[in-house]
Amino acid sequence: MQNFRFMSPTDFIFGKDTELQVGTEIQKYGKKVLFHYGGGHIKKNGLYDRIITSMDDSGIEYIELGGVKANPDVGLVREGIEICREEQVDFILAAGGGSVIDSAKAIAMGVSYERDVWDFFEGEAEIPEALPVGVILTIPATGSEASNTTVVTNSAEGHLKRAVSSDLLKPVFSIMNPELTYSLPAYQTAAGGVDIMSHVLERYFTLEPDCGFTDRLCEATLRTVIQCLPNVLKNPNDYAARAELMWTGTIAHNGILGVGRIEDWGSHMLGHEISALYDLTHGATLSIIIPQWMEYVYQTDLTRFVKYAVNVWQVEEDFYHPERTALEGMKRTKEYFRSVGMPVSLSEAGIGAEGIEEMAEKCTKYGAVGGFMKLEKEDCMTIYKNAR
Template sequence: MKDFEFYTPTKVVFGKDKELEAGRLIRSYGAGKVLIHYGGQSAKKSGLLDRVKKSLEEAGIDYVELGGVQANPTLEMVRKGITLCLAEKVDFVLAVGGGSVIDSAKDIANGIADPKVDVWDFSLKKAAVTKSVPVGVILTLAAAGSEMSSSCVITDEETGRKRGYNSEFNRPVFAIENPELTYSVSKFQTGCGAVDIMMHTMERYLTGDEGTYLTDSIAEGVMRSVVQAGKESIENPRNYEARANMMWASSVAHNDLTHCGRTFFMQVHQLEHEISGMYPAVAHGAGLSALWCSWARYVYPGKVERFAQFANRVWNIAYDFENPEKTVLAGIEAQENYYKSIDMPVNLKTLGVKWEDLEQLADNCSFHKTRTLPGIRELDWKDMLEIYKMAYEA
């Protein structure tokens, strides 16, 4: 087991009607004025925004609003939020939504705390975040895990670049998690959420490190739970227990618990970011499911035992000690069949990705052939292109 630091400052307030406590929670952080940041019309139509505003008003907290965050949150929206918050002297950002809203809120909070720095420089890693204003979350979609993570992913639509950066300043101070707020999430988005949650765990699990059997057990439990909860949530969207397990899994999968003592790689996420950056209509979870099986078949020879363990412990496939590769391939097929069972794509053609764009995707992901992606098999430009081709033809 490798040395590690584990830091989870986010206070989770979990359960029915907990969004009504938003005002009390925000007041405890001494906020003077809040930005309520959200996505489309669902937060308004459901009455959620009205409940949140009432909670703030009862706590004597002033606020301004900024809606319209889209999937794959944009730099343009972040800049708009920073301008508004500086003009209104906002000192707390409340994200009401899923991962896209939360990431946009994080970037805005970092931008208003240090307005002399171009906020896009954080994403390009030209500048480091040194201060921020607090961010709180009312979660409405179990997927990205941004409600407890240190990550933030933003897309510059002008260039098609989708870039992520990590900072401990990105961790929200609290996350309100009411599973009932996810009842209205569509079957497709629920499936995307299941993919993303499981992927956050798989990418931490499928490494070359040994001696992490406690962390392994936690990760395996998360993955098995998501398989069950994802299907049950799709079959019965108002199944509270299924939605609750999905929501909690979202947070646990990306708050760093499932990689304690292990090296952390996110190759599939990096490959996918280029797809949804170039094709903004592609949902992140759909892009991940379209890539994972091809990625796994390409890299598994670098750590056959780990992939066989995944197949055995997550999918209950008998371990063939004489031919462990047989176990590996059966596990990858089981994962692929799960994606199909929840109507998630398993190839890039389904997403509308064009064959002629694959080299550009590899070029973008390799930063014009200047970077490789570390992992159990290090990926250079040629490897990236081969995985994109495999995923296209799958």
């Protein structure tokens, strides 16, 4: 086990009706709020009204900025930063899924920075401070309600999709009511489930052998998603299954599953380029890439893929033919993604081969990617090609 630091300062407020507390929670941190959200979904399902009422009851002043789209763009982030400066906002409330939260985090870190916020995403500046961000989560997926990361797209300057991490970006609170996820469309629910699994897999696949405890915690998280996701697709209003799924999303990405090891993140880098170029849902890029990534890298540490097959997918171990066991685990991964309605090839997502070189080029712009196996541009091209 390698040396590590771990801290999860976010106050998770989980369960039925918890969104009604948002006003009193905000009072602990600020007085003037940028209320940030996406499209009309929260207005249709009544969440918007409940938030407004709670803030009014607590005497919180707020300015609204809706319109965040999937793969949130730096354009709206810049707009949010301007508003916060002009209106002297001291708190940002993000009500939505990962896109809204990531957009809010990017605004939060840009307000006190004199130059352009995109500098942070290009690695040209360190984050000095950030406004506190509070979350009301409506989509279990990205784990952004717990993570120190924001992922933003710059569509005007070449379809770049980049991530920035800093502990200053961890939300001060995250309100999580599983009932708010009842109305999620099946596709979005499944894409979220794949995203959650991917956050565990990016950590599980490591070259560090002596971290059996965290491996077990990863396996427990994966098995829970694997069990709950089909249940919620069948019964969207199954509270217990929705609640389990929502909480796995947080644990998958608050850092606890990555302690003491080098994580991978190659699949995310590969997937981000697909989203940037084709605006495909994040979870769909992962259901396409992960099976191909596995096939490409598994010989780097066959033992780990055997362990994955046995402990996560309950594959009966073929002790004399470990590769067969490993391949069976990989096969089940792909079949599972397909079974929950997610694409497992670029063509299934309506994407051709013409962008492959461009994506591989951008993916490795800052060097090889991936902690489990370093992927150069050629490796990325092969994985993309195998995913056609």
